[in-house]
Amino acid sequence: MVKLGKLADYGLVLMTCMAKDQGPAFLRTARDLSAETKLPLPTVSKLLKQLLTSGLLVSHRGTKGGYVLARAPREIPVIEIIAAFEGPVALTECSTDVIGLCNIESCCPIKTNQRIINQAVRQVLGTISLYDLISPLQLTAIKDARGNPVPLVPSGRIQ
Amino acid sequence: MVKLGKLADYGLVLMTCMAKDQGPAFLRTARDLSAETKLPLPTVSKLLKQLLTSGLLVSHRGTKGGYVLARAPREIPVIEIIAAFEGPVALTECSTDVIGLCNIESCCPIKTNQRIINQAVRQVLGTISLYDLISPLQLTAIKDARGNPVPLVPSGRIQ
DNA sequence: TTAATTCGGACTAAATCAGTGCTATATTAG
DNA sequence: CTAATATAGCACTGATTTAGTCCGAATTAA
Numbered sequence: 001m002v003k004l005g006k007l008a009d010y011g012l013v014l015m016t017c018m019a020k021d022q023g024p025a026f027l028r029t030a031r032d033l034s035a036e037t038k039l040p041l042p043t044v045s046k047l048l049k050q051l052l053t054s055g056l057l058v059s060h061r062g063t064k065g066g067y068v069l070a071r072a073p074r075e076i077p078v079i080e081i082i083a084a085f086e087g088p089v090a091l092t093e094c095s096t097d098v099i100g101l102c103n104i105e106s107c108c109p110i111k112t113n114q115r116i117i118n119q120a121v122r123q124v125l126g127t128i129s130l131y132d133l134i135s136p137l138q139l140t141a142i143k144d145a146r147g148n149p150v151p152l153v154p155s156g157r158i159q
Numbered sequence: 160m161v162k163l164g165k166l167a168d169y170g171l172v173l174m175t176c177m178a179k180d181q182g183p184a185f186l187r188t189a190r191d192l193s194a195e196t197k198l199p200l201p202t203v204s205k206l207l208k209q210l211l212t213s214g215l216l217v218s219h220r221g222t223k224g225g226y227v228l229a230r231a232p233r234e235i236p237v238i239e240i241i242a243a244f245e246g247p248v249a250l251t252e253c254s255t256d257v258i259g260l261c262n263i264e265s266c267c268p269i270k271t272n273q274r275i276i277n278q279a280v281r282q283v284l285g286t287i288s289l290y291d292l293i294s295p296l297q298l299t300a301i302k303d304a305r306g307n308p309v310p311l312v313p314s315g316r317i318q
Numbered sequence: 319t320t321a322a323t324t325c326g327g328a329c330t331a332a333a334t335c336a337g338t339g340c341t342a343t344a345t346t347a348g
Numbered sequence: 349c350t351a352a353t354a355t356a357g358c359a360c361t362g363a364t365t366t367a368g369t370c371c372g373a374a375t376t377a378a
Binding site: 188189190204207208211212218219220221222223224225226 | 352354356357
Binding site: 003004012078090091114116117120121123124125128132133 | 163275276292
């Protein structure tokens with residue numbers, strides 16, 4: 001399916017939640033976010049931990065503790081959130097920049113070309129920030145790999 | 160890892176092979192391709208079958224049979240090859256255009272936004288064709304989601 | 319001190335996927 | 349017509365990955 005794992009999916013939900021309702025030093029607890037997102041508490045807890053160690057969140061322990069975004073939504077590219085759960089984004093295995101893993105290696109005709117795919121995808125995900133996800137309408141002039149505009153709102157309405 | 164399954168990966172290898180060495184009505188057998196790619200024959204056979212039913216290849220049975228590309232490499236976008244093995248490309252589950260699967264649904268704050276991610280990725284993969292993979296240097300002016308050029312050959316050398 | 323909350327690890331059950339094998343069908347060569 | 353070759357389609361298995369849960373320790377505010 002070329003899809004994200006559920007954890008990464010949920011991670012995006014949580015990050016969007018936090019970006020929307022953020023105040024100055026507004027700490028959100030795991031329980032709090034669990035209630036808001038309807039995701040099971042243990043899972044939310046796990047997600048937050050992961051986001052923490054990836055440097056996307058900052059935590060405060062003890063009573064009245066919680067999590068806050070480490071940076072402004074504008075400064076958090078979507079690819080970082082995804083990478084927090086799925087590791088470095090690389091559609092094709094040959095292109096994880098690790099040499100020697102590929103058993104075809106020497107004769108592999110597309111090692112070069114797989115980089116093209118990876119780089120294109122990475123670039124796109126890198127240019128979309130968490131802020132873009134909160135306010136999609138302000139996302140200006142998204143263009144595709146050849147420079148043509150991408151119709152984000154096909155029929156004038158976002159579904 | 161946000162990566163393709165191995166089958167899709169191998170599928171790209173096979174398609175690239177066929178695109179490179181194609182002649183007029185040049186049939187390639189599974190055995191042939193297996194030898195060239197060093198992939199096990201049963202697997203190659205399975206891959207070819209899949210590519211066939213997806214409409215990317217045309218087959219001829221019997222002695223002197225084999226497979227040919229159904230279209231010119233220029234007319235085969237990478238996303239189709241990937242979709243042949245992984246189904247429709249959709250990074251996030253909410254966005255498979257199926258309504259009602261998401262258990263958060265009503266309160267899901269990012270349904271809209273996930274479309275942005277999916278659409279951007281799909282668009283990029285849709286603009287890269289099999290032909291681009293054979294001759295990467297002729298791929299002109301790949302640009303990212305905001306219109307900035309993507310450096311395909313970072314240090315002047317393709318590794 | 320007590321209650322609330324994060325922190326870190328380990329563990330289990332389930333789903334997905336790669337890979338293989340076998341039998342039937344079609345086509346060409348001789 | 350017959351035999352050899354190659355695809356067609358199906359089912360099966362073993363392994364890998366992943367989601368999800370739980371528990372005890374550390375930390376902080378009241």
